[in-house]
Amino acid sequence: MLLKKETSISFQIRDGRTLLDIAVKANHYAVVRTLLEKGADVKGRFQNQSIKSHLTAQNELPLAVASRLGFASIVECLLDFGANVNEKGLPCLPNSVGFRADCPVLAIAAYMGHYEVVDRLLSRKADINATDGSCRTPLSLAARKGHGRIVQLLLQQDADTELSDSKDGGTPLAFAAACGHHQVVGLLLEKGANIEAKDFESKAVIFHAIHARSSESLRLLLNWGADTNVALSGETPLFYAIRHTNVEAVDLLVRYGARISMKNKFGELPLQYARDQLAHPTNGFNVESHQLHRTKCEEIIRRLESATVEHNQHLGMATKPTLKSRAQKTLVQLIKR
Incomplete structure (x- = not known):
């Protein structure tokens, strides 16, 4: 009944939302399409630039809302009626630019894990490397959240x-x-x-x-x-793993060639550093966490001791041929005399 009056299309409730804003958020596809067919502005209340500069969850662009909530059919409908596929909405993560509209709708959908929305936006030629206010791309946001299917889709279309x-x-x-x-x-x-x-x-x-x-x-x-031996502030990944009492990481690093003879910036070997971690645990542990820390340190020390023995044995085997060759050379010299 309301739609029979042309002026009702842009009707706003007290907080400024239009009928289109409400219908999009409620996922009412038929109502959204009818409103658009009757001339509703696809940008909702965004004709007012002062409102756009002070974006909140209540007045976000309809396309951004649909992308954030995963309403793929409504996203398609809004695009059909002229919504900008590279439009921006609220940031997905806190950043230095506050609450300006700075996050591309593709990045929003990727971060939220809405595969179908991402697929439809890409099919409409959304900028696959568009960034938010902190230069985060759809790929980086999807990777951060662990959305494997979306990451794969973005990579298939050559995301940077x-x-x-x-x-x-x-x-x-x-x-x-x-x-x-x-x-x-x-x-x-x-x-x-x-x-x-x-x-x-x-x-x-x-x-x-x-x-x-x-x-x-x-x-x-x-x-x-x-x-395995790249340095960060004077410590290799092995020292970093020891400091974080990551037993499995220590084991993996040693097996993959981390140098147990490499010293940190304080001149300590990994085994010495592990013993120091056991003797001087970080302050603030309660009894239970202190015991867990001690157990992990002891396990790391055992593994490093074993690795050190193997390392020394390997060095010994490597030096034996050298000693033998020297003895042979000496014997030859004696015979020649």
Whole structure:
């Protein structure tokens, strides 16, 4: 009945929302389409630029709302009626630009895990590498959340794997490793993501996997050739794993060639450092966590002691031929005399 009056199309309730805004948020496809056919502005209340500059969840662009909520059919409908496929909405994550409309709808859908919405936006030629206010791409946001199918879809359409955000310099691979999403780590490595990329703190991806305690991610990185002896503030991944009492990481790193003879910036060997960690635990432990810390340190020490014995035996075997050859050379010289 309301739609019989042309002026009713742009009717706003007290908080400023239009009928289209309400219908989109309620996922009423038929109502949304009817309103648009009757001339409703596809931007909802966004004709007012002062409102757009002070964006809130109540007055976000209809396309951004539908993308955030995963309403693929409504997204398609809004696009059919002229919505900008590269329009922006509220940021998915906190950043320095506050609550301005700075996050592309593709990035919103990717972050929220709405595969069908991402697929439809891409089919309408959405900018696959469009960034939010902190230079985060749809790929980096999907990787951070572990949305494997969406990551795969973006990679199939050649999303850039090396674009880093402006907040900490992390790449999609770093985000996936830091959040323990080993399946996404695998997808990115298969696509050729830079395994040695570093963030603004010079932290390589391998450190993120160790910190996340993701043995699966760490194993993948090591299998793909991650440098086990890359330095971060004077310590290698092995020292980093010891400091975080990550027993599995220590074991993996040693097995994949981490140098147990390499010293940190204080001149300590890994085994010495582990013993120091046991003798001087971090303050603030309660009784239970202190015992757990002690147990992990002791296990790390055992594994490093075993690795040290094997290392020394290997060195001994390597020197035997040299000693033998010297003895033979001496014998030959004596005979010649």
